[in-house]
Amino acid sequence: MIKRIAQWLACLAIAALATGCATPKPYDYTAYKQSRPRSILVLPPLNESPEVAASLSMLSQVTMPLAEAGYYVLPVTLVEETFKQNGMSTASDIHGVAPAKLKDIFGADAALYVTVSKYGTSYSVISSDTIVSASAKMVDLKTGAVLWTGSALASNNEGNNNNSGGLVGILVTAALKQIINTATDASHDVAGITSQRLFSTGYNGGLLYGPYSPKYGTD
Known part of the structure; x- marks a missing residue:
């Protein structure tokens, strides 16, 4: 029985390693590379x-x-x-405008449709966490084709695993963070990190370099 359990655990470990080392599927940039937009219209998220x-x-x-x-x-x-x-003040109405109409009005090559799913700070007795999560899609305004989609998340607790000081230290740290997050707009700073991650380049699934980048055409 013990031998069987050991073999079973070994199989699980091998499967976990295989999954962890699997090569991510290459992002399909076919439409993006055919369009190669130069100017981008960012719609209100x-x-x-x-x-x-x-x-x-x-x-x-x-x-x-x-x-x-x-x-x-x-x-x-x-x-x-x-x-x-033009009488449109809500993001939902603006996102409903046809790509061809946006092209006529603004003359941009592509539009970015951004959605913010999480924004703000959640509090508990011993911790607080400010999270901003967003997704986006880029649409060719001439053809209406989706060129790219992506998502990103950031938190002000990333890499914060320091529990020195025991329970009292954790409580004091949490109280200070709540005061700082209330006095300042912590979410705005975290949103900046989310935005940087969402629209970053140079990796599988990220944006392609634009025509004003010295790395244009290398991806």
């Missing part, structure tokens, strides 16, 4: 979290990583004002 600031917080932090990736990004404040002047 859909907000699925209970925090009203989530959409604007994420929107304010997408331009930099996209520009660093090598794309021209239409000014988000100008885009938002254009929609308001």
